[in-house]
Amino acid sequence: MKRVVKLLQGNEACVEGALMAGVRFFGGYPITPSTEIAEGMARRLPTIGGRFIQMEDEIGSIASIIGASCAGVKSMTATSGPGFSLMQENIGYAYITETPTVIVNVQRGGPSTGLPTKVSQSDTMQAGHGTHGDYYAIALVPSSVQEVLHFTIKAVNLSERFRTPVILLLDEVMAHMREKVDIPNPDEIEIVERKRPTVPPDWYKHFALTATGVSAMASFGDGYRYNITGLIHDELGFPTAEPSEIVAMLDKLKQKIVKHAESICEFETNGMEDDPKVAILSYGIVARAAKQAVIIAREHRLKVGAIRPTAIWPLATDSLRKRLKNVRQLIVAELNQGQLINLMKQHIDQRHTEIIPLQRYDGEIISPGQIFNKIKEIKHHGSEI
Amino acid sequence: MAQKSDMAQKSDVVHHYLRPKKKFPHVWCSGCGLGVILGSLIRSIDSLQMSKNDIVVCSGIGCSSRLPVYIDFNTLHTTHGRAIAFATGIKVAKPKLKVIVVTGDGDCLAIGGNHFIHACRRNIDITVILANNWIYGMTGGQFSPTTPTGSRGTTAPYGNLEQPFDPTSLAIAAGAAYVARSTVYHVNQLDKMIKGGLEKKGFSLVEIISNCHTYYGRLNREGDPVKMLQWQKKHAMPIEAARKLPPEKLEDKFITGVLHDVDKEEYCHRYDRLIRELANASRERS
Known part of the structure; x- marks a missing residue:
């Protein structure tokens, strides 16, 4: 074709x-x-x-x-x-x-x-x-x-x-x-459709608690008549204030996302194969600059890598930590006054990996040169790169 | 077998549409007009002879918005003020569904006022059942956009300084196709008004003057439910009679009946036409 x-x-x-x-x-x-x-x-x-x-x-x-x-x-x-x-x-x-x-x-x-x-x-x-x-x-x-x-x-x-x-x-x-x-x-391309109910309408529970945490979903007009509410609800969709039902519903909502963090959030890496001690973490447009900065740094014989998540919520923290195992200094580059960096500080052991901010919030993008300058600065302060 | 009384038959109809799995009693105060509205809505829907599966009842937040949970349709209890916007999405996505919104004066006219006027403007085929009791009941008696000037609410302890909305005038000006008003006292008229709204192809509003004796009645010394219904009886003036009376005789009255009824192209119908036109144009090109 x-x-x-x-x-x-x-x-x-x-x-x-x-x-x-x-x-x-x-x-x-x-x-x-x-x-x-x-x-x-x-x-x-x-x-x-x-x-x-x-x-x-x-x-x-x-x-x-x-x-x-x-x-x-x-x-x-x-x-x-x-x-x-x-x-x-x-x-x-x-x-x-x-x-x-x-x-x-x-x-x-x-x-x-x-x-x-x-x-x-x-x-x-x-x-x-x-x-x-x-x-x-x-x-x-x-x-x-x-x-x-x-x-x-x-x-x-x-x-x-x-x-x-x-x-x-x-x-x-x-x-x-x-x-x-x-x-x-x-x-x-793979196209996913929501799971549809196979049970008769009388047995249908719009918010059923299931092993996977995801329940089948009927549509309005399909013959399954049910209630949907923004109130905390039971499996049938009726409001509840029963403590055990509240916890079951909130846990279901949380677990179906948290348990799949590792499959939702993947990582793209550049120059991480030879275990660099300095790496750049960023997402979106900034990750493009980081990728280029790695190329420039390597041309200058500076061993640097870049890593970027494909999702920031949820963050696959286990695999992130694994990938940063040998990194001693992590530059977190972002277009704000420091948001992604706080997430990193929450998930990375700073006794092992120093987290270094690179932030820009003047309406312009972070350039590869700006990241490269940061790398040189780190080198200047005596880090082994 | 002896034939059931008229009352018993009406009660059977209501029970046919109540949810078997939902635990009663309902959340409303005894004597609240919302029970009357629930019954009237059910009878009106029943008269359409539609499948329960094709009916969606949507609501926002407030006492009136707790109504859909009790009835055996596709029911969506949404966020405060937004029921009409949710209903718009449902109707546009699946036009074969009959979409009804149950709302109150605070939900529809304050926080949801913008969605309300724009749904009127689009003339989308949604029926809005507006229970107007002139007060925020669920939060405990604050004044609303329909509280009369000078009336008391817990946030208008010295009397309401603002002027009230007339939701029917608002809807007519904004482009609604069908606008009617009734009360929880005039139940037979109410059944007809809601049925008229449901049958109308286009945006319809049925405003229902209801009683909140718990807050509005107490704060304004209007008495118990019976007294408040008597007030409705005394002050309601059918539009046919009102037309024959001079304005000074209407000063302390409010007008009931079908206030506005026009035929014009409905939004989803117009969109369907666009889809067909584009498909024809594409066939002609190829």
Whole structure:
């Protein structure tokens, strides 16, 4: 079969990925720098029998996609910082009601209106802890336009597999940068559908406690009539205040994510094969600069490696620690005042690995040269590289 | 076998739609108008002769929003103020479903006001059942967007300084296709108003003046449920009668009945048409 290659920006690749994954409902509200996703969906969805709706605000957008998902349709929304803040309450609702949804957040500078057209990674923490109450998030972080396409498909698949909201965390550069994208053939990609009930309606429990932590999901109109509520509920979906039922439900929600951290979050490494003592950890667009910085450093005979997670929520902490076993100094590079670094400090033994910040929050990206300078600085302070 | 009384037959209808697995009693205070609304909604749905499987009842947060959990349909109890936005997603994704929203004056008109007017504007086929008791009941008696000026709430201890919304005027101005008002006293009229809303292809609002004797009644010395229903009886004026009366005779009345009923293209219908048009255009090109 002839390969299709396109020059796409990240937001366009996201639209392609979503449609391939089977998204047929999009509810959105215009916001820079994510708007091209809504525009693409508005144009494309009605041509394939899907539906797009421009809602009155971002709260309405996420509410509409949760509703559409309850009706059995794969659903997505896209926004940026301020809109992502508005969505937080209903992200918690999608989580507690175990409704598959995908929320794309194209990060821009904050807080508040912040820097609407500039790059940032300052929603790193919000993606994981934005909603109130205990919450275990999935947030995928692609680092090329090609990956935006594949991670959008992956986000839809994970939301269906785990019956949970999944966040695709992009940034302004990732969204607007244009790169060559290999459009996969439909038979090359795996599409996951939510598990459907096989029991008769009378036996059906919308929130059944199962061994895998994921229960089958019927859609509205399928003949299984049940209640969904944002209140803590029992297996049937009726509100409960029974302590044992509360704990069972909250543990179910947590465990289905936490137990699969190692399969959700993978790592890409560069120059880690010869056990460098200095490494750079970053995600998204910054990981591209880190990759280049490794090449520059190696040209200067400095043994440095780079590591990047493909998801920051949940973080596969066991394999992260294994990969950092020989690293004595870890540069955590990010586009904010220090969010990813706090996660690293939480999970890495600092007696063994020194954690060094490299932060930029002036609306510009971190360049390979800037990372290389940091490496030279470390070397200058007497580290063996 | 002797034929069952009219009352017994009506009661059978209600029981047919109550959830067998849900534990009663309900959460409402005794004498609350929401029980009447529940019964009326069930009878109105029953008259449509639709499958229970094709009916979705959506709600937000508040006393009225606890209603869907008791009835045997597809029910979605959402976040405060957002029921109409959730309902919009359901309806657009699966237009064959009959989508009903049960909400209150705080849920629909304060926190959810924006979703309400925009659903009217889109003329999407959703029926909103608005239980208007002029107060936030579940949180304990705070004034709402429909509390009359001067009336008391726990957050209006010296009387409400603001002017109230008229939700029906708001809905008409925003583009709703069907707007009606009734009370929990005028049950037969209420059944007709809800049925009219459910049958309307487009956005419909049925505002129901209800009683919260526990908070509104107590804080404003309006008395017990019976007294509050008597007030409704005395002050409700059917629109047909109101048209014949001079304005000064209507000063202390509120108008009931079908206030607005127009035919215009519904949102999902329009979207279906777009899908067909695009498919035809694509066939013609190829």
